Amino acid sequence: MSPLSCGVSPAELDARIRLHLLPELGPRRFHTLLSAFDSASAALSAPASAWRALRLPAACADARRDASIRERAQATLAWLDAPQHHLLMWDAPTYPGLLAELSDAPPLLFVAGDPGLLERPQLAVVGSRNASRPGLDTAQRFARSLAGGGFVITSGLALGIDGAAHQGALDAEGHTVAVLGTGLCHLYPARHKGLAADIVARGGALVSELPLDAPPHASNFPRRNRIISGLSLGVLVVEASPSSGSLITARLAAEQGREVYAIPGSIHHPGARGCHQLIREGATLVESIEHILEALRGWHTPTVAAPVAEVAAPTNDHPLLALLHAAPHSSEALVAATGWSLSAVLGALTELELDGRVAREGVLWVGRG
Structure with a gap:
């Protein structure tokens, strides 16, 4: 077992x-x-x-x-x-x-x-099942770049944008998590059974809260969406109509305090209308990877806790660096040492990793420089 x-x-x-x-x-x-x-x-x-x-x-x-x-x-x-x-x-x-x-x-x-991926910084990439060719290409390119930068790409294994996002992560030799709306012994859609096997074989993970033998049912997929957003630091919607389930994922993300990003498109393209609606509601308009990284740099930046400030060396301008230069720590150990929430610690580590100041070695984080 x-x-x-x-x-x-x-x-x-x-x-x-x-x-x-x-x-x-x-x-x-x-x-x-x-x-x-x-x-x-x-x-x-x-x-x-x-x-x-x-x-x-x-x-x-x-x-x-x-x-x-x-x-x-x-x-x-x-x-x-x-x-x-x-x-x-x-x-x-x-x-x-x-x-x-x-x-x-x-x-x-x-x-x-690999269940350990669920504790690593994740970004969800979601969108229409009936996406256009440019939408699929965009999802794949964004996922490839984000996975190449160290993020785990999380999506729902559906046809369309989801499948393109998973494939983009694999193309970058990165990791991806597929959250299913069925049991793990009842993969859906059948056309993605090969993709699902590839995800596991290449170090990724398939995830479901449903009993192993649970078949596809319409009510399961909105429930699945809260897990996609709940695991992630933010959700990127690439292409979606106003009735798309991807908008459910985005709204759940906002309710959960996660970042929401949307890629705009032509006002004449029905698949852009859902993204435009999200932007009007406050989602970050994204045209490049840099727009996502800029938003993440300010994500849940914590207030420096007094105990950490006392041990911080003068050369360390970030409170986590003092701890990580002293010894490697897991994210859970950093939570215990700082008193911050896990989401705050993961957000700060993501920012430091993007700056090249920390690195992940297995389950531990270490300081660089």
């Missing part, structure tokens, strides 16, 4: 997976159950009256004893035996810090590939 799945006992892991498989039990209800009963094992064995007292749907309580739920849980545990298959739980230290900030953060996150 994946080492990232061993933060709880085997019995508790099985219980969490079974809870996750119950119908009508979303993230908030899952958290309600764990808060009320302290563990998934206790929740599963609690009387139906206790579930009713929490105002949970009767279908949830009734399904706990279904043989199909137990069988699907066993299939999930068997899937986790593969070396590149992982399960991240919302209350474990391996869970992505930015995503954990969401009030409806997924309680379970299935990952095929």
Whole structure:
């Protein structure tokens, strides 16, 4: 079993997976159950009256004893035996810090590939499924340049802009994360199965909050979009109509405090209207990579905390550099040392990395110069 799945006992892991498989039990209800009963094992064995007292749907309580739920849980545990298959739980230290900030953060996150990418600075690139050739080329070029600069490119594996963004990252020998609106054993669209396999084979990751066998369903894709934006420092919309799901991702990003970027186009092109709408609503107008980098340089720049200022050497004009010149630190260690939020630390590290003043070595950050 994946080492990232061993933060709880085997019995508790099985219980969490079974809870996750119950119908009508979303993230908030899952958290309600764990808060009320302290563990998934206790929740599963609690009387139906206790579930009713929490105002949970009767279908949830009734399904706990279904043989199909137990069988699907066993299939999930068997899937986790593969070396590149992982399960991240919302209350474990391996869970992505930015995503954990969401009030409806997924309680379970299935990952095929490298789960460590979810803690690295990510930029989402999204847009229309029916994009124009110039739109596809633009998405691929931007993703290639951003991935070449060290960002992980995150998107939704859909046809159109999403696929072009993933491919652009791979072209740069960079890394990309695909967040699915299906289970990881039910890849959609079928035309991107080869791309999905390539993403994993070349060091990327496929991610889903849904049960492994979940098929495509229209309601799953807007839910998926909050994960794309929640993992990322910002969202770039390349080409989209006003009704595009990409605008949902952009608005979720704004609500989550992330940066939103949009590429303008001709007023005569329907695919530009969604981007123009976002720009009118305050998104950063982007014509080049520099416009994204400029916006990120001011992203969540933290106020210097007194303890850090006291240890900063006179030659270090940034508070994190004193810590990183003294010793390598993980992003989590920098959070503990500074008292800043993880999003603030990641934003500052991104700025320093772009300036060539820090570098990432595995899970650690080191100072340069």
